[in-house]
């Protein structure tokens with residue numbers, strides 16, 4: 001109620017009631033009202049056997065001249081560790097529903113080869129399999145999120161994979177694991193029972209998948225103290241019928257329901273270029289990214305009917321911008337550049353997830369390295385960090401922090417007769433009591449001055465970083481890897497408990513406030 005009043009006063013202020021010509025934006029952060037933790041798993045990643053997502057991007061093999069630890073490149077793991085990546089989804093995607101895990105264990109030179117039918121029809125030699133993936137997760141200190149094969153696999157195959165990875169004792173699969181050099185079982189928490197089962201994961205109707213899920217899930221056993229967190233294949237975008245059916249028929253036999261939504265600026269046959277776009281296309285991209293809010297809210301409303309206690313999470317485990325591949329690259333490899341537009345797309349998406357953290361508890365951007373909206377691009381021994389990497393870096397302060405509700409009354413960014421809120425934001429208080437606010441000015445032309453009230457905070461100090469660039473399409477290349485990189489931000493000032501921020505056009509800012 002108090003917050004609503006503040007928003008109304010702020011709107012009047014925006015409408016010119018104050019008599020000031022300057023555009024003003026008002027944010028009210030209520031630090032007394034924090035109820036929910038922002039799960040760190042909202043900041044999860046995804047690596048599929050697709051193009052150079054794994055091979056070249058992560059896995060170079062033990063004999064490579066590229067510095068590596070047991071075949072996994074060191075530069076990439078160092079960059080990922082700095083980002084505190086919380087979980088990694090693997091091996092797909094569509095690839096997961098054609099993957100037979102037993103082909104990816106044992107001596108590498110004896111592993112069978114297969115065709116990667118979805119992604120360029122290339123030969124997959126299975127040199128990166130279960131042991132290599134779980135070694136990667138151990139090197140990163142992140143939770144593995146394994147996606148099992150429902151589309152073309154069997155219940156037996158899936159149940160044996162879980163036994164192989166997690167059973168501590170005498171059993172055919174545990175013995176096989178030991179034979180392959182791993183004595184102790186791994187801990188596996190996140191397990192996907194299929195992927196896109198309405199499409200590449202079996203082309204099923206919701207009813208049929210719900211029954212199939214129930215059958216597979218029975219044999220996804222918890223061995224010892226390992227507890228699986230089962231994620232059901234969820235809806236495509238706004239297929240609310242799918243959510244309704246799964247909630248009705250599967251209910252609490254799943255821990256989470258996935259959701260896939262990609263931001264495609266134009267259409268699926270000509271998605272638009274990753275780097276060459278005009279302002280109208282930029283506007284469309286960000287408004288399509290912002291559609292995530294409606295998706296999360298509408299799927300949540302259905303889930304609330306069946307699960308008012310919010311025990312079952314919504315897991316947007318594939319999201320991000322999907323553009324035309326870079327000219328001259330294999331169309332099946334989905335290699336695309338990444339601009340400041342993508343960092344803004346990511347920030348707007350994170351704000352939706354943070355603000356709905358009572359239901360959204362795990363999410364995965366597609367994909368981590370060299371595929372779609374990547375945070376890292378590699379070219380043989382070279383590596384660069386994309387603007388999306390820096391968006392993750394700015395937002396990592398929210399991992400496991402208490403979400404602080406905020407209200408925003410802001411200017412509009414207008415284009416083509418349509419408008420979007422110019423400012424997007426999230427706030428949280430971490431376990432050391434520090435308050436972090438991330439703010440994004442999506443307007444590529446106009447700076448925004450923001451006045452921020454911090455209710456329940458005795459703010460003493462503020463410091464920050466900013467990500468921006470001359471052009472919204474600016475991006476890092478192997479020749480200029482630091483064109484878009486963070487800088488110190490000095491335009492946030494505290495006076496009498498009020499925070500004022502001068503946000504440049506097309507910028508992301510992270511602020512740390514101490515009391």
Ligand code: AHR
Nearest residue numbers: 092093094095195196366
């Ligand atoms: O991320 C690329 C593909 O997009 C995934 O394999 C699939 O699940 C989705 O359609």
